[in-house]
Amino acid sequence: MPKMPTTLQCLLPLALLCAFSAQAAGGVAGATSETTFRPTDAGIANPERGMYVWANDSLAAWTPAQADAQFAAGYRIVYAPVRLDAYAGAPLPQAVLDGLSASFATARRAGLKLIPRFLYNYPAGETAYRNAQDAPLARVLEHIGQLKPVLAANADVIAYLQAGFVGAWGEWHTSSNDLTAAGPRTQIRDALLDALPPDRFLQLRYPPYLMAWAPQVPRWRDGSKASRIGVHNDCFMASNTDVGTYSEDAATRQRQHAYTAALSAVTPFGAETCNPADEPDPTPRTNCDDILREGSRFGLTYLNDTYYRGLFHTRWEAQGCMAQVKRSMGYRFELATLRHSADVAAGRSGELALTLRNSGWARAFNPRGVQLLLKHRTTGAVVRLALPSVDPRDWLPGRTSTVTARFAVPAGTPAGIYDVLLALPDGAASLAGDARYSVRPANADDAGKSQRWDDRLGAFGAGTTLNIR
Template sequence: MRHTTFHFLLTFIFSSFLMGCQPASSSSEPASVSHTFVYTDASLLNPERGFFTPYELPNPAGFSSVRITGNTLVHLNIRLDDYRESDIPESQLNGLQTNFNDIREAGVKAIVRVAYNAGPYPDSEPDASKSQIIKHIEQLTPLLQKNSDVIAWLEAGFIGAWGEWHTSTNGLDNIQDKQEILNAILKAIPNRFVQVRYPANIIEMYPNPEDAVTAHVAHHNDCFLSSETDVGTYERDGVNTIERDQAYLAELTRFTPMSGETCAPFPPRSECTNAIQEMELLHFSAINEAYHKGIIRSWEEGGCLQEITDRMGYRISLTSADFNEQVRPGGLLKLTVNITNNGFASLMNPRPLYVVLVAQDAILRYETKLDLDPRAWQPGNSSFSASIRLPSKMEEGEYRLALWLPDEAESLQANPLYAVQFANENMWDESAGYNILGQVLVDSSVMGSYERGNSMKVESLSSEATTPAATSTPAPAASGDIISNLEVSNDAETVRFSFDYVSGEYNAFQLFLDTDQDPNTGFSINGIGADSLFENQTWNIYNGSGSDWSWEPTELLIQFEDTGSRVSWNISRELLKTSQFDFVIQIVDTNWDTVVATQKQSFTLK
């Protein structure tokens, strides 16, 4: 009897050992269930994107109100006017550290620029010598590195008027000195992008945009949409370089932050249709909320301000997620997620992506990091699939399945203010910074594969590249691409305007005339103040105030001809009441959006 009992115990212990060492089952996991999610158009306080609030330092600025106004970015203009020929005092560096502490406490991030003056142009106040600038960068390096967690990116600054890389009083307006100073900034904070003011400088230093991305060099435009060349942004030696520069920037800004400010209204280029087109093309992440108020007001009046507010940077939503809602401890959770980014840009700084299972008490949680870079979620559609092995001793019960995108910095990772929220209804856990996908039951009675392990781990992971968003639009075409062979002629009675055009679906051909040649009167378009609009065969008189579309049609029909490839107007000289005038030609599509407009043209009757 004693031997029989001993044999039974040995058999039981050995069997238990085998069960613990080998998979309990090789059967398939429970079937996945498809979950669809509802998009929300609510404004989101996501990090490192959107309108920014400007501050000038050093001073004891407060940042607690920034998130209240709907922003998560501040722009720090650090002025060193008093130290053009000396080191930065320790007291000033300590004051800047206090500013960064306050920024961290407020749950926002900063765009940083250092300058020695506030212009003006062309007679700027002094900047500093190259040697002094390099010394100041060395002094600022510990400060920048210590606070890189709350620095979104930097502007190159230091040189010239406003730190915008022109009008240097120390002779630094050359590519050699600019490159040396830029390299010093990049060395000071190698994990952040540094924006250069002029595309021509970037192209000269990095002819291939991929090399600029690798070097962490980006672009900021501080006169966005404010003239034909954005007040010299797209101009070199008197030549308009906007086509070349924007083609380069369209590639560069896919992977680098694009931001800046507007500096003067320049309708229609600065108005809604073109603003959104260029923000899409250049992948805008952020812009100054304070300047220029006239342009921002025109966006509000034109009905696009909310779209610009929501789409700056990234705006990521989930369309669907498939996963098995039941899994055993030690079993496989199979997850497929489909993502849409409706923003102008992608995420810019590195950010981890976790899959999290949170118990109902919100205390017990299991997580695993996916080897996937969310910056790859470019505007458009993306997806990924993962098979995740659960811990074999995982406590059974109901869990919430979540995706978590915290900040990369350990100092901010636990702060939900720095986590990314998806643009979906009833998904955001504000207290933890989680995006909740649904419920998963962990139960040992569930069938499926089994493997011993102490933590969640990813067994397989795949992703699909982003496809272009259907809403993406190209940059406005240059007139030479669509309009050609523009001619103006006259005889004793008639003035004839004609041009060839590339075929397409157009609603109207428009001829704007400025008969008093005063850009301050009439409808403002491309440098003229138009008092008459000939739209196809209709003659319209302007009765607005300069930027509003307010035209009164006349009963007089104009001789107008469209052959399908060339249009012409024959207009009586008596209507013009002048022998000199300026004009602009514009073509609009079936939505009455601008397809192309010429620059200002002038003509004197013979």
């Protein structure tokens, strides 16, 4: 029997054989187009993951020029400290809220997302935290209530929210107002979760607090408060306890490690390294083997690129693993195979089957769409077909996923041959049309297959075609 062409043209008497072959190989019946993709080791800047830099010492001082430079340098997330020192004894003035909205607009214009943290202090150095002052509980709750409308209106450019407010650096320790006691910290947690839209994640500095609230690791999106709170470890790998992140007791610390690792499959884990100046005999874990092992174990989604470089980043660069670390943080989607209907009448539906691998250390955590883009070969007109049954957050790290879905071609779509592209746009309506917020898959352009990334559309050309009648 002759070899089947890439686009199966099912004419009798081969129609039944073609349909059977398509169903057996990919769940797509009838005439199909199919292709394979080649992965790449290239570094790819994608939303909500990777190395981050600071907006500025305070978000209010961040400028559009700085934001543009950060985007051009390949950063896609920016840590955003919001200094509230001057208002620990007063309500937030409208000017502060307006300024915060303006900073979110700067991020949106630049194609960036922020990791905000609200702070009442910022001690200089690693040992000056003992006298840091925060605000009374009633004031903290008042401020969170004032911030709620701003956070809701700008959730599209919030990657993750670090809990902040409490203690030195907003890290939830050494509170001058006893905010780390069980009652106050639970009230602040609940207020922050209420202020955030339900599809955005909060992050806390200390795993023991999370374990006290939820002794069992929550399940993915199970509706519990625990399933919306991850960890940001601000002294990642800096000492045996990560400078107080975990217990001094080895057995307790092992349980906390296991909990945090399991939690990272459900909620985002972010980090920065630090100078363990306040830790006796700290024994930091600074080698490539360390970051590759722990980055994978804890599902590292983002990491501070600027601190503490001399002890960590510089060693990773010297030992040759920095490129791998940057590739691995967060999600990394590699398209493998695509099979789809080759011929669909306008007003009717087609089918597709997509296989891909997430070679990153974590899942994607925030909502994201999947679209089949059809680009008319003659007119260049683009038709976007949503695949609402497909959720990229379900593509788990280290695993290959197979997606099958139906797509509807709108009635009235002009007939002709269309090139097929795949897009992963942002889940927010305000950003869905902005190609800078689309995920670029980790696949190589292939001129021989007409496969390439289209940065104008924010989509990857599959090199296949669809005939619309």
